[in-house]
Amino acid sequence: MKAAAPQQILTADQMRASEQRLIDQGETVESLMERAGAGAADWVWRLSAGRPVTVLCGSGNNGGDGYVIARLLEQRGVAVSVVAPMGPKTDAAVTARKRWAGTPVDFASGEVFVDCLFGTGLARPLSDDLLAKLTQLSDAHALSVAIDLPSGVDSDTGECLNDELPxxxxxVALGAWKRAHWLMPACAAMGSRHLFDIGVGAVENAVQLTQRPCLSAPARDAHKYSRGLVTIIGGEMPGAAILAAKAAQHAGAGYVKLLAPHSHPDLPADIVLDENEDMSPALDDKRLGALLIGPGLGRSEKARQKLRQALASSAPLVLDADALTLLSPDMLGDGAAAHLATPHEGELASLCEAFGISANGKLEEARALHEATGLTVLAKGSDNILVGSSGIRFFPPTSPWLSTAGTGDVLAGIAASRVASGCTPFLAAQQAVQIHAEAARIAGPVFSASDLVDALPRAYAAFL
Structure with a gap:
């Protein structure tokens, strides 16, 4: 088997197949349950600090993990109550219940509540009585812990199958990350996430959690063009294009040019303004590293023609905002693989409609759009999903304070800068999301898009 891949993200079917491979190699369900339960118990032990713990056990192997947790915590001197609305039904869970050797109670309160009701594979809502029990126990404790996944969550989609879940x-993810750990809306309720590896090997074609970027300073002999020329096509709303230009400038590009019909008081003097109505000379510049179109472009026929001209150039493009609304199948040629599209959910849905794509959910829409067009697709939002020729990447959660006007323009500018520096669209998108997220962390609460731009140099420095 291949070496373990702790950053892989598995579907429920992939996880079951991985566990079966371990069993085929000599493990048993019971030995895997003991290992997983021990790892989870360590995390609960740290959180509880010896205070009373209540474990809610279901009938399946997730419930079996709960009995293992209860037994091991009791061995450490923790007062543990087990609530079991139904008895164990799998052989391994029955064995775990017997080894615990305690007597379940109907209800308990305390400091830490551990949810082992249902884990990976749940596809239907919790019954009213189980939902009530889950909610009551969570409310009766200061802290709640989910083992593998919170109950009532679809592992593969991140959908909450019931309203008002705890x-x-x-x-504590067991064995491997699941998609719901990183997809909205489920991931918003999970708190801190930690993975306990039980020996699962690498799974071919698995979704991956993106790695921390490793950026570098310019070479000793660098000049403005070697660091990357970014050209941004302006339009009807200059503010958005200027934000993107400032972001590109602070994310590594050596030269940023704005194609716009006239100047603007907010345009910094060190961003070159090209007021030529004919964009051809700028688009034909052999030194051009990346072209960004969309922020503030507008949706007029003139804007549409600008988009067509940009797509006809040989430069790699970052397509954002209005460019995504105007994009149609007849505009894309053979060079689409060199381009990055950065739609939010509404723009993604519009693109799918324009390209005749029928898919359910953000991940499947992004995947289908990539397959239909060749574009690298960064489906942005509270959960970011990247789909391209190098696979699929999920990202750690970003600051909710990014939900303010202009932050998408900043992200597009960062991405264009990374493309101009020589990154593939896929790598540029990964770096852009994480620089963007780090800048939001540095900016703190209640920031504006301009504040976010100001934080970019420190965000970039964090990855050097």
């Missing part, structure tokens, strides 16, 4: 301080 929020958790900690979620």
């Amino acid at each position: 929020h958790y301080a900690l979620t």
Whole structure:
């Protein structure tokens, strides 16, 4: 088997197949349950600090993990209550229940509540009585912990199968990350996430959690063109294009040019303004590293013609905002693989409609759009999903303070800068999301898009 891949993100079917491979190699369901339960118990032990713990156990193997957790915590001197609305039904869970050797109670309160009701594979809502029990126990404790996944969550889609599910301080993923750990809306309620590896090997074609970028300073002999020329096509709303230009300038590009019909008081003197109505000379510049079109472009026929001209150039493009609304199948040629599209969910849905794509959910829409067009697609939002020729990447959660006007323009400018520096669209998108997220962390709460731009140099420095 291949070496373990702790950043892979598996579907429920992939996880079951991985566990079966371990069993085929000599493990048993019971030995895997003991290993997973021990790892989860360590996390609960740290959180509880010896205070009373209540474990809610279901009938399946997730419930079996709960009995293992209860037994091991009791061995450490923790007062543990087990609530079991139904008895164990799998052989491994029955064995775990017997080894615990305690007597379940109907209800308990305390400091830490551990949810082992249902894990990976749940596809239907919790019954009213189980939802009530889950909610009551969570409300009766100071902290709640989900083992593998919170109950009531679809592992593969991140959908919450019931309304008003509890929020958790900690979620301990067992064996591998699941898609719901990183997809909205489920991931918003999981608190801190930690993975306990039980020996699952690498799974071919698995979604991956993006790695921390490793940026570098310019070479000793660098000049403005070697660091990357970014050209931004302006339009009807100059503010958005200027934000993107400032972001590109602070994310590594050596030269940023704005194609716009006239100047603007907010345009910095060190961003070159090209007022030529004919964009051809700028688009034909052999030194051009990346072209960004969309922020502030507008949706007029003139804007559409600008988009057509940009797509006809040989430069790699970052397509954002209005460019995505105007994009149609007849505009894309053979060079689409060199381009990055950065739609939010509404723009993604519009693109799917324009390209005749029928898919359900953000991930499947992004995947289908990539397959239909060749574009690298960064489906942005509270959860970012990247789909391209190098696979699929999910990202750690970003600051909710990014939900303000102009932050998407900043992200597009960062992405264009990274493309101009020589990154593939796929790598540029990964770096852009994480620089963007780090800038939001540095900016703190209640920031504006301009504040975000100001934080970019420190964000970039964090990855050097």
